[in-house]
Amino acid sequence: MLTERQLCILEKIINLYTSHGQPVGSKRLVEEPEIQSSSATVRNEMSLLEELGLIEKTHLSSGRVPSLKGYRFYIDHILHPNELKKDQFQSRSLEREIGQNFEVMDELIQQSAVVLSKLTNFTAIVLGPETSQSRLTGLRLVPLNDGQVMVILITDQGSVENMIFSIPRSVSSTDLEKMVKLFNDQLVGFTLFEVVYKLQNEMPLLIKQYATTTDQILGQFEQVFLQTQNNRFHISGKSNLLDLTSNMDIQKVKSLLDLMENQMSLTSLLSGSKESISVRIGEELDNELFANLSLVTARYSLSDHGEGILAVVGPTSMPYDKTIHLLNTFRHELPELLLKYYLTE
Amino acid sequence: MLTERQLCILEKIINLYTSHGQPVGSKRLVEEPEIQSSSATVRNEMSLLEELGLIEKTHLSSGRVPSLKGYRFYIDHILHPNELKKDQFQSRSLEREIGQNFEVMDELIQQSAVVLSKLTNFTAIVLGPETSQSRLTGLRLVPLNDGQVMVILITDQGSVENMIFSIPRSVSSTDLEKMVKLFNDQLVGFTLFEVVYKLQNEMPLLIKQYATTTDQILGQFEQVFLQTQNNRFHISGKSNLLDLTSNMDIQKVKSLLDLMENQMSLTSLLSGSKESISVRIGEELDNELFANLSLVTARYSLSDHGEGILAVVGPTSMPYDKTIHLLNTFRHELPELLLKYYLTE
DNA sequence: TTTAGCACTCGCTACCCTTGAGTGCCAACA
DNA sequence: TGTTGGCACTCAAGGGTAGCGAGTGCTAAA
Numbered sequence: 019m020l021t022e023r024q025l026c027i028l029e030k031i032i033n034l035y036t037s038h039g040q041p042v043g044s045k046r047l048v049e050e051p052e053i054q055s056s057s058a059t060v061r062n063e064m065s066l067l068e069e070l071g072l073i074e075k076t077h078l079s080s081g082r083v084p085s086l087k088g089y090r091f092y093i094d095h096i097l098h099p100n101e102l103k104k105d106q107f108q109s110r111s112l113e114r115e116i117g118q119n120f121e122v123m124d125e126l127i128q129q130s131a132v133v134l135s136k137l138t139n140f141t142a143i144v145l146g147p148e149t150s151q152s153r154l155t156g157l158r159l160v161p162l163n164d165g166q167v168m169v170i171l172i173t174d175q176g177s178v179e180n181m182i183f184s185i186p187r188s189v190s191s192t193d194l195e196k197m198v199k200l201f202n203d204q205l206v207g208f209t210l211f212e213v214v215y216k217l218q219n220e221m222p223l224l225i226k227q228y229a230t231t232t233d234q235i236l237g238q239f240e241q242v243f244l245q246t247q248n249n250r251f252h253i254s255g256k257s258n259l260l261d262l263t264s265n266m267d268i269q270k271v272k273s274l275l276d277l278m279e280n281q282m283s284l285t286s287l288l289s290g291s292k293e294s295i296s297v298r299i300g301e302e303l304d305n306e307l308f309a310n311l312s313l314v315t316a317r318y319s320l321s322d323h324g325e326g327i328l329a330v331v332g333p334t335s336m337p338y339d340k341t342i343h344l345l346n347t348f349r350h351e352l353p354e355l356l357l358k359y360y361l362t363e
Numbered sequence: 364m365l366t367e368r369q370l371c372i373l374e375k376i377i378n379l380y381t382s383h384g385q386p387v388g389s390k391r392l393v394e395e396p397e398i399q400s401s402s403a404t405v406r407n408e409m410s411l412l413e414e415l416g417l418i419e420k421t422h423l424s425s426g427r428v429p430s431l432k433g434y435r436f437y438i439d440h441i442l443h444p445n446e447l448k449k450d451q452f453q454s455r456s457l458e459r460e461i462g463q464n465f466e467v468m469d470e471l472i473q474q475s476a477v478v479l480s481k482l483t484n485f486t487a488i489v490l491g492p493e494t495s496q497s498r499l500t501g502l503r504l505v506p507l508n509d510g511q512v513m514v515i516l517i518t519d520q521g522s523v524e525n526m527i528f529s530i531p532r533s534v535s536s537t538d539l540e541k542m543v544k545l546f547n548d549q550l551v552g553f554t555l556f557e558v559v560y561k562l563q564n565e566m567p568l569l570i571k572q573y574a575t576t577t578d579q580i581l582g583q584f585e586q587v588f589l590q591t592q593n594n595r596f597h598i599s600g601k602s603n604l605l606d607l608t609s610n611m612d613i614q615k616v617k618s619l620l621d622l623m624e625n626q627m628s629l630t631s632l633l634s635g636s637k638e639s640i641s642v643r644i645g646e647e648l649d650n651e652l653f654a655n656l657s658l659v660t661a662r663y664s665l666s667d668h669g670e671g672i673l674a675v676v677g678p679t680s681m682p683y684d685k686t687i688h689l690l691n692t693f694r695h696e697l698p699e700l701l702l703k704y705y706l707t708e
Numbered sequence: 709t710t711t712a713g714c715a716c717t718c719g720c721t722a723c724c725c726t727t728g729a730g731t732g733c734c735a736a737c738a
Numbered sequence: 739t740g741t742t743g744g745c746a747c748t749c750a751a752g753g754g755t756a757g758c759g760a761g762t763g764c765t766a767a768a
Contacts, residue, residue: 043730056742061731079731079748160503162517168525172507180513182523256624257617268609272602275620279601388761401711406762424717424761 025096026052027063028072032084032092036337041081086334089299089312093338112351123356127326128252130352135255137344140262140332141278145288146250147356148324149173150211157206159198167194173210174323179249200224214240250326251281262311262333274307288327291315294349295342300334310334316345318353328352370441371397372408373417377429377437381682386426431679434644434657438683457696468701472671473597475697480600482689485607485677486623490633491595492701493669494518495556502551504543512539518555519668524594545569559585595671596626607656607678619652633672636660639694640687645679655679661690663698673697 020028030050034042044057044064053060064082067073072088075081084092116129127146134142156172162182171179185194204224205213217240256278263271277283287305290298299312314336315329328348330341365373375395379387389402389409398405409427412418417433420426429437461474472491479487501517507527516524549569550558562585601623608616622628632650635643644657659681660674673693675686 041730045730058742058744059740062741065732075731077749079729080750081730156507158505160505160515162501162503162515162523166523168515168523170505170507170513178507178511178513178527180525257620260613260617260620264613268605272605275602275605386761390761403711403713404709407710410763420762422718424763425719426761 023053023055024063024067027060028067028084028088028092029096031073031082032088035084036335039335041076041083043081046081084335086299086301089334089338093297093299093342097339097342112348113355123359124252126355126359127352128254130328130348130355131252131254134328134330134344134348135258138330138332138341139255139258140330140336140341141253141255141258143284143288143327143329143331144252144352145327145329146252147320147326149179149250150214151209151322151324153209154206154213157198157201159194161191171210197225251284253278259331265310270307277307287313288315288329293317295345297338297342312336312338314338314341314345316349318349320353320356326352368398368400369408369412372405373412373429373433373437374441376418376427377433378682380429381680384680386421386428388426391426429680431644431646434679434683438642438687442684442687457693458700468704469597471700471704472697473599475673475693475700476597476599479673479675479689479693480603483675483677483686484600484603485675485681485686486598486600486603488629488633488672488674488676489597489697490672490674491597492665492671494524494595495559496554496667496669498554499551499558502543502546504539506536516555542570596629598623604676610655615652622652632658633660633674638662640690642683642687657681657683659683659686659690661694663694665698665701671697 027047030047030053031042034040034046044060047053047060048055048057055063064073067088068075068082071085072091073082074085074088076083112130112133115133116126124146127144131142131144134144152173154171155174156170158170158172160168160170162168166182167185168180168182173179200221204221205216208216256275259274259278260271263274266274277287287303290296290303295314295316297312297314300309303311303313310333311331312334313329313331315327317325317327319325328345330336330345332341372392375392375398376387379385379391389405392398392405393400393402400408409418412433413420413427416430417436418427419430419433421428457475457478460478461471469491472489476487476489479489497518499516500519501515503515503517505513505515507513511527513525513527518524545566549566550561553561601620604619604623605616608619611619622632632648635641635648640659640661642657642659645654648656648658655678656676657679658674658676660672662670662672664670673690675681675690677686
């Protein structure tokens with residue numbers, strides 16, 4: 019176990035490094051009022067912390083920099099989670115920051131990503147609430163031109179999805195009408211998860227009884243439902259990544275920017291942790307592109323209406339305390355706002 | 364007027380510089396088979412071209428680099444437009460590149476942006492056909508939850524726009540129905556441009572006769588129509604901008620990336636030229652961020668159905684011949700594809 | 709008009725030197 | 739035993755300089 023003084027020194031090193039970006043030396047540390055000892059003592063303690071792998075030198079005679087293990091220790095043992103309660107950001111309410119006029123839930127979510135990236139100066143990713151647990155409250159089918167139909171899904175979460183698809187000429191319009199009626203009878207009230215299951219198993223048999231020409235179309239309907247799982251991503255502040263990648267070679271920065279536009283990659287990145295707030299640092303993310311980046315994610319929950327994710331991508335040397343505080347505020351306030359405007363059951 | 368030899372030297376300098384990125388010296392030029400003279404002769408010609416402002420040195424004793432005026436001259440007088448006919452890209456048909464299955468027009472347009480950026484390794488921007496000249500063929504209004512309605516606009520261009528908005532509780536549902544009927548009677552068949560005009564002028568009076576509680580809602584309808592003018596942008600290859608900005612300071616690169624996400628800025632950027640194919644080089648774009656960038660734009664036309672724009676953002680030292688050829692191919696092939704799949708009247 | 713030759717320019721690279729921040733270690737001290 | 743001052747050592751960063759090489763302009767001869 020570390021002594022009080024060692025903890026204090028580690029914390030100071032991390033605070034100074036994350037705020038100024040320069041390796042921290044013993045001389046700099048004794049300027050801190052909390053540290054009473056002489057620089058020689060501090061040096062002794064530092065070489066001990068280095069032996070433990072919590073800090074490291076950039077070269078033989080440089081100041082110290084926190085190691086991955088050091089950050090990990092800091093987050094797990096120094097940043098006590100109970101400090102999260104007295105949160106200085108709680109005061110600047112999310113609601114005041116983002117205004118109040120939103121036609122659809124997605125706008126509000128997008129806007130909270132914008133605020134999150136503005137407040138951190140990093141890249142913010144916000145995932146709308148998972149829809150597979152939300153219930154279908156309505157299904158509309160709007161004929162457009164010849165052969166094109168828009169399907170609209172309405173859920174109890176206030177989300178509205180729409181998709182346009184083509185209908186083979188072989189499908190008669192009466193068959194289509196029958197199908198829609200059937201869908202409304204059979205699917206409304208179930209969760210999207212269940213709906214997809216029914217589409218794959220029960221519906222084909224049922225439909226056979228009513229109509230004959232609909233085989234090809236059923237798969238397309240299924241796609242619409244699966245589609246609702248995507249389009250949950252809202253990103254803001256992508257260009258802030260450039261501040262963090264000045265040492266990286268251009269090809270990698272390009273890959274990183276491209277990754278931010280690829281929902282598949284983002285999903286696997288964000289789905290890594292199940293905790294309410296998680297911090298993954300550099301190599302822990304197991305992705306070469308994130309060697310010098312950290313990902314802080316927070317889950318928010320709309321009670322029975324599924325979960326969403328808030329995330330910030332910043333440098334490994336980010337101010338974790340501030341970021342965690344901020345995400346903790348958002349994960350409480352965003353669901354409140356969403357419930358207030360859209361989920362008035 | 365320039366001599367044959369001078370033209371040849373200028374062309375060679377531009378070709379070599381755009382393909383290798385290095386300033387071109389007299390020694391390098393005499394290696395070209397087309398140039399028979401000695402290096403001393405070439406040097407004489409080069410200092411003449413420099414006096415004319417067509418090429419310049421990066422420093423006193425360096426090779427030459429084309430100037431803005433040089434590129435301009437090259438594009439206007441050396442790259443003869445009639446050469447565009449025998450186009451080596453005509454063979455690799457756009458259609459083969461992008462496949463054939465598209466549910467909506469926008470997908471096809473997005474895909475052509477992807478292909479364009481892949482083939483150039485630059486950033487491609489494609490604007491869907493201008494909708495203000497397209498005719499409204501149908502207007503659907505789908506009630507969702509309490510107080511929310513989805514409006515769907517269908518046009519003869521195959522584009523489908525939808526928008527969700529809230530309806531004040533003060534509006535009765537019968538009034539809403541009357542309004543929709545009125546809209547379908549009065550607005551279908553007109554161009555969107557005319558529709559907006561009618562919404563502002565004729566409709567308020569007409570509506571007064573049928574319903575009383577609809578004042579607030581009319582403005583929202585108008586917004587939906589105006590909305591269709593946006594969402595025309597499809598961009599691909601944004602990360603390729605990083606290859607072109609290695610000399611720029613990070614702040615500017617960030618601004619540039621942000622600009623690419625801002626439809627307002629893009630509109631003003633693209634709307635600068637009325638020609639079928641236009642090249643604007645560096646300073647000609649009158650935007651500090653584009654000092655070392657060029658914008659090549661091509662207009663494509665869907666006969667009566669409005670115009671769209673194809674654009675490539677690359678370095679001032681881009682291979683203009685290749686880029687122009689490519690855009691010229693696309694501006695002919697994209698409308699063919701669009702007409703083939705969506706505008707089968 | 710063209711060409712060969714030559715002196716000149718200047719960016720680039722390598723190298724050296726100095727500076728300064730920071731370290732580890734040791735001996736003295738509480 | 740823990741703490742402190744002192745000292746020699748290390749190394750990155752920055753500045754200065756010399757040599758190289760690609761390229762030029764100019765001149766004189768073909």
